Amino acid sequence: MYSREVVDKALHLHSQGHSDRAVANACGVSLWTVRHWRYGRRRGADVEARRRDRTSCCPKCSSGHLAPEAYAYLLGLYLGDGYIGRIRNGVDYLAILCADAWPELMSECAQALAQVFPVKVYRVQRQGSTEVKAASKHWRCVFPQHGPGRKHTRRIILEPWQREIVDAHPEKFVRGLMHSDGWRGVNRVRQRTPRGWKYYEYPRYDFVNASRDIVNLMTDALDLLGVPWTERVQRRPPHQDRITVSVARRDAVARLDEFVGAKG
Structure with missing residues (x-):
């Protein structure tokens, strides 16, 4: 024993x-x-105790509280590259799609899943990517943004208790969004001067998403952190427009580097 x-x-x-x-x-x-x-x-009683522990974590089915920092990060990942599917008998699975090029991101995602709910986390290999998954009856409670169709085709609005977590931990939320649909790289610029062409480069962050609601959640969090940003929309008729949020000022990039950085 x-x-x-x-x-x-x-x-x-x-x-x-x-x-x-x-x-x-x-x-x-x-x-x-x-x-x-x-x-x-x-032991059967122990298994049942684990089930009660999961229910006690659900903000809808009980008065429990989620691990706030882990949840803020996982919410960002879910809004970018996550979805919820049905297994059977009311049990769902939450899956976050991670590129195989970022093994450290997969590990951080798995850790956040385990911290949010005491569930088994497993990985399913796909072509060029891996789904980090966990099953529970409470995923739809924890992520009420779930619904039919793609995220950019429906409204994405945070519940009041979600907003409290995001407002308290905007760094983790931005980190999750950037790790899903974001990129940190180098922008190269060519400028003509009286002495000829001048080339220079600088680091920048880009976040790209087709959902105006999700983009607004990102920019609201950046505003809360005091990080300046710019936005551009790429028109792609007859397809969905792509919205890019860029952070390029040197001090703003340095601020994001403190808690986001390049994907690992």
């Missing part, structure tokens, strides 16, 4: 991508014990 702390540590390590053997060695238990915990075949 092991304590709840040992079980939670094992499940947390597994959610970070550690193998069963590595988790067993770290927790001082057998390999088979770890596998029993992972597949939910430990």
Whole structure:
């Protein structure tokens, strides 16, 4: 019989991508014990307790509170590259699509999922990308922006409790949005002078999305942080327009570098 702390540590390590053997060695238990915990075949009462723990985290089904910083980051990822799908019997899965070029981003995403809900996080390989996923009956409660169709075809409005979290942790929210639909790179400019062409370059952040509501959430968070930005719209008839939010001033880029930086 092991304590709840040992079980939670094992499940947390597994959610970070550690193998069963590595988790067993770290927790001082057998390999088979770890596998029993992972597949939910430990004591029945303990499994039920885990289910109650998940419900207690849901702001709609109980009076629980989500881990605010992890949720703000996960909300940004969801609005950019996330979706919710139905498994069976009212159980949904939340999936965040991550490019294979950014393994550290996948790990941070998995960690945020595990912090928001005490659930098993797993990865599904796709062509050139990986879906970081977790199942729960409460994902639609936690992300009420879910609905039919693509996000840019419907209204995206935060609930009051979501707005409180975003306003309290705008850095994490901006980080999530940038990690999903953002980019940090170098802008190269050519300028004609009396002595000929002059070339120079400077770092910048771009956030690109087709949803006006999601773009407004990004710019509201930047305003809250005091980060200046500019916007341009790329008309793409008959397709959906693309809206780009750029942060290019040296002090503004330096501010974002403090909590966003390049994707890892």
